[in-house]
Amino acid sequence: MGRKKRQKPRNASTELRRFYTEHQRMPSYREAATLFRYRSPNAITYWVNRWTTTGIVRRDRTGRLLPGPALAPIRLLGNVQAGFPSPAEEEHIDTLSLDDWLVGNREASFMLKVSGDSMVDAGIQPGDYVLIDRGRTPKKGDIVIAEVDNEWTMKFFEKRGNRIVLRAANRRYPTIVPHQELKIAGVVTSVIRKYK
Amino acid sequence: MGRKKRQKPRNASTELRRFYTEHQRMPSYREAATLFRYRSPNAITYWVNRWTTTGIVRRDRTGRLLPGPALAPIRLLGNVQAGFPSPAEEEHIDTLSLDDWLVGNREASFMLKVSGDSMVDAGIQPGDYVLIDRGRTPKKGDIVIAEVDNEWTMKFFEKRGNRIVLRAANRRYPTIVPHQELKIAGVVTSVIRKYK
DNA sequence: TATTTTATTGTACATTCGTACAATAGTCAA
DNA sequence: TTGACTATTGTACGAATGTACAATAAAATA
Numbered sequence: 001m002g003r004k005k006r007q008k009p010r011n012a013s014t015e016l017r018r019f020y021t022e023h024q025r026m027p028s029y030r031e032a033a034t035l036f037r038y039r040s041p042n043a044i045t046y047w048v049n050r051w052t053t054t055g056i057v058r059r060d061r062t063g064r065l066l067p068g069p070a071l072a073p074i075r076l077l078g079n080v081q082a083g084f085p086s087p088a089e090e091e092h093i094d095t096l097s098l099d100d101w102l103v104g105n106r107e108a109s110f111m112l113k114v115s116g117d118s119m120v121d122a123g124i125q126p127g128d129y130v131l132i133d134r135g136r137t138p139k140k141g142d143i144v145i146a147e148v149d150n151e152w153t154m155k156f157f158e159k160r161g162n163r164i165v166l167r168a169a170n171r172r173y174p175t176i177v178p179h180q181e182l183k184i185a186g187v188v189t190s191v192i193r194k195y196k
Numbered sequence: 197m198g199r200k201k202r203q204k205p206r207n208a209s210t211e212l213r214r215f216y217t218e219h220q221r222m223p224s225y226r227e228a229a230t231l232f233r234y235r236s237p238n239a240i241t242y243w244v245n246r247w248t249t250t251g252i253v254r255r256d257r258t259g260r261l262l263p264g265p266a267l268a269p270i271r272l273l274g275n276v277q278a279g280f281p282s283p284a285e286e287e288h289i290d291t292l293s294l295d296d297w298l299v300g301n302r303e304a305s306f307m308l309k310v311s312g313d314s315m316v317d318a319g320i321q322p323g324d325y326v327l328i329d330r331g332r333t334p335k336k337g338d339i340v341i342a343e344v345d346n347e348w349t350m351k352f353f354e355k356r357g358n359r360i361v362l363r364a365a366n367r368r369y370p371t372i373v374p375h376q377e378l379k380i381a382g383v384v385t386s387v388i389r390k391y392k
Numbered sequence: 393t394a395t396t397t398t399a400t401t402g403t404a405c406a407t408t409c410g411t412a413c414a415a416t417a418g419t420c421a422a
Numbered sequence: 423t424t425g426a427c428t429a430t431t432g433t434a435c436g437a438a439t440g441t442a443c444a445a446t447a448a449a450a451t452a
Contacts (some may be wrong), residue, residue, distance in 0.1 A: 024262050025221050029440060040401045044443060047399095062408065063440045066220050102390065122391065123319040143391070193296065193319070193387040195339070225410060238430045241411060243429095259410045340427065 003173035007089055009036045009047060015054050017071050026057070094119050108135035109189075112145070121144065122169035128193045130154070132186035147183035148176055154188065205232045205243060209252050213267050222253070222261035259286065296385050304331035305385075308341070315350055318365035324389045328348070328382035335351035344372055350384065 008014070015035060019027050029048075031043040038044065048065065051057045055070040089153040103109050114128045122143065126131070130143075138144045145154055146166055155166035157178070166176040197320050205211070211231060214367055215223050225237040225244075234240065245260065247253045251266040269390055310324045318339065320326070326339075334340045336354040351362035351372070364374040 023256070025256070025260075028438080030438085038400070040403095041403080041439085042441080043400055059440095060219070060221070064221075102388070107362075120319070123316070123321045123324075125319045128319075187391075189391055191387075191389040192298070195385055201400085224408080234430070236433095238411075238432080239430055255410095272412090 001131050012051060013070055016056065020067055026067060034107060083129065102131055109133055114154065116153065118168040118170050118173050120170050124191055127190055130188045131190045133189045134186040136187040143188040144186040148178065152185060208247060209312055210267055212252065216267065222263060260345040298327055305329055311352065312349065314366050314369050316366050320387055324387055326384045327386045329385045330382040332383040334380060334383050339384040342382040344374065348381060
C-alpha cells in the first residue's frame, strides 16, 4: 500500500489540549487521525494504547477519548517558605481547574481590573484583577464594590456601632460614612495579579 | 402510554455544567435523558432546541452537544475606579478560561502557597498563591523562587553590575548576593488571593 | 546481512448516536 | 367544555463511531 514516512506523533499532548480547548471536547479517532496526518483511524487506536499508559488520554464507556491526567490543569504544591515541596506531598487540587477553584457562583460572578490605589495597604494594586460575587451579602471585613457619590469604588465593608462605613486600605483616603442608601455591586472573592 | 408528571428541566445549566466538569465532555442525548429523568432521548431533542436559543448548549458537526456561551467561564469587565462598567464595554476574555489566561505553559507550571512575609511590599501576602513557570529564564525585576542556604524563598531577581542579587520586598529582610551557584526553580507569573 | 520490533494502512462490523415522525397526555385560557 | 399549546413517549433509520483482524513497510538490532 502507499505509505508515508513514519512519524510518531510529536507533542501529542499539546495538540490534543489545543483541540480540547478549541472544541470543548476530545476528537474522535478519525478526527485525531486527520489531526496527526494519518490515513487510518487505526493509527490512533495504536497510539491511544500508549497514550493511556502515559496519562495523556483516557477512554470513556464507549471507548471515546477523554483528556487524561497529563492534560489536566495546574497542580497546587506546598508552601514557599517551608522548604521546597516534593511532588509526593502535593495537595490535591490537581483535578480542579482554576475556574472551579476561584469561581463559586458562575452566573453571579464577574471580573474587574483595578485602577485606583485605594486598597494598596490590603495588597491590592492598580493593574490587579478582582473577582466579584454579585450574590453574596457582605460581612464585616469583606472588600466590596460600592457606589459612593455616583462612582464605583472598592472598599472595606465595616461597622461602627450600627452604622455601615466604607474604609479604604490607604491612609491617604478618608473613611466614608454613607448618608443615604448604599449600593453594593458585590463582594470581592479573590485577587489576581498577572506578571508579563 | 405511561407518562410521568410534566416537569420542565430545572436548572439545566447547572446540571449540564456539573456533567461537563465531571466527565470533561457533554452528555449524549440518552445520557441527558437519564440525567433529567426522561424516558425518551427525544425529550432532550425537544429541549436542546430551546437551549440553543438561550445559549446553554451548542451542536457540533454531528449534532452532539457542546457547552454554549451561557455555560462558559467568567467575564472580564472594565476597571473599578473608572466608574462602573456597562456590560456593553466588556473586554473579550469571555471565552477564555482562567486556566488558559493564567497558565501559559502547563507542563512547566505549578502553584505554591506563600507562607513568608518577605514580599509584602510587593503586595504578596502570606496565604496568597503564586503560579510558577519552571521553563522561563528570569529577567531583571522578575520575582523568582530561588534556593538560598538550602531553603527555597521568593525574591526579586536583580543585578548589580554583572552580579545577580536577590532582593526581598520587605525592608526587614536583607538583600542576598549568592556566592556560588544559584538555583532558581522558576519565575512567578501570577499571584492569586482567595477570600473566604 | 538477516531478523525482530515498531509504525502505518485498509477493511469490515457491531454499537451508539442524533433525529424525523407520529401519537398523546397535561396545562391553560377562553 | 372546548380548543390550542406545551411537554413527553416510543419507534425506526441512516450516519458516525471504536475496534478486531490482517497485511506490510520502515527502522532498529543483531
